[in-house]
Amino acid sequence: MDDQCLDSGAKETMGIWGRFIIYLSATILIFFLISHIYIIHYGSNHIITAKSVSSDLRSYFVTVVDIALLATCIFHGLAGFRSVVLDLEIFGRRGDRYFIFSLIIIGVCLLILGILIFKRFTSVMI
Amino acid sequence: MVYLNLSGERLIRMEKHKSNFSRKTFTRRFIERTLKGEKMGVGAYIWVAHRISGLIILGYFVLHLYTLSSILKGVRSFDQVMDLLENPLIRVGEVVFLWIVAFHMLNGIRLILLNIFIDLNEKVLGYSFSAAAALIIIISIPFLS
Numbered sequence: 001m002d003d004q005c006l007d008s009g010a011k012e013t014m015g016i017w018g019r020f021i022i023y024l025s026a027t028i029l030i031f032f033l034i035s036h037i038y039i040i041h042y043g044s045n046h047i048i049t050a051k052s053v054s055s056d057l058r059s060y061f062v063t064v065v066d067i068a069l070l071a072t073c074i075f076h077g078l079a080g081f082r083s084v085v086l087d088l089e090i091f092g093r094r095g096d097r098y099f100i101f102s103l104i105i106i107g108v109c110l111l112i113l114g115i116l117i118f119k120r121f122t123s124v125m126i
Numbered sequence: 127m128v129y130l131n132l133s134g135e136r137l138i139r140m141e142k143h144k145s146n147f148s149r150k151t152f153t154r155r156f157i158e159r160t161l162k163g164e165k166m167g168v169g170a171y172i173w174v175a176h177r178i179s180g181l182i183i184l185g186y187f188v189l190h191l192y193t194l195s196s197i198l199k200g201v202r203s204f205d206q207v208m209d210l211l212e213n214p215l216i217r218v219g220e221v222v223f224l225w226i227v228a229f230h231m232l233n234g235i236r237l238i239l240l241n242i243f244i245d246l247n248e249k250v251l252g253y254s255f256s257a258a259a260a261l262i263i264i265i266s267i268p269f270l271s
Contacts, residue, residue, distance in 0.1 A: 088151075124197075
């Protein structure tokens with residue numbers, strides 16, 4: 001059995017554009033994730049406190065990396081989760097639509113939570 | 127099913143084409159074959175591992191956001207949570223999680239390359255990424271201490 005469903009003739013729950021968007025988000029995520037891990041490991045002297053995180057976030061590069069990482073991670077994670085659940089064919093067609101809609105709501109909520117956390121960190125006095 | 131304006135020959139060809147397609151998804155076919163005890167290629171198990179690792183990473187991400195949200199209760203609350211997480215078990219868990227991320231990332235890159243460049247030698251690609259994964263594991267072992 002191959003990785004590529006196209007050859008095995010299995011029913012596809014994700015079209016070609018869906019796959020393309022997931023691949024694109026994965027490629028972007030690789031760069032931001034490696035940058036984030038590098039910054040966390042080498043930037044904060046291994047001791048993570050609110051002040052150290054806040055001082056890291058004063059840098060524009062770190063800000064951009066963290067916000068972009070948040071958005072792409074949410075998108076890629078939930079798109080993958082959608083793919084896994086829809087492949088199981090638990091719901092019918094209507095159920096699939098409600099499920100996708102609920103994932104969008106969850107994604108937006110996670111994004112808002114992330115931005116609130118980010119704003120709180122930037123307001124911490126160093 | 128009625129095929130309008132089709133000659134007998136075209137009708138037969140369409141039915142032959144139809145029989146090559148399964149109406150089941152890949153996941154369902156995998157589950158059915160596993161329950162029947164059928165042997166499948168390594169690719170199928172790597173595919174499943176990729177999906178399971180993705181779910182683990184998603185779970186960690188949500189947990190990560192939850193621990194970071196302690197800053198919304200105040201600076202002291204966040205520092206207390208960070209002190210709680212300064213635990214050798216958690217450190218080991220983080221390194222193991224890094225291996226899971228590395229696997230998911232490398233397998234994802236492999237899948238993207240295979241889907242874009244169809245003529246790539248799958249075995250060479252598989253071995254080179256396995257070597258990269260082994261390198262990541264070896265580099266991360268000192269961080270366990």
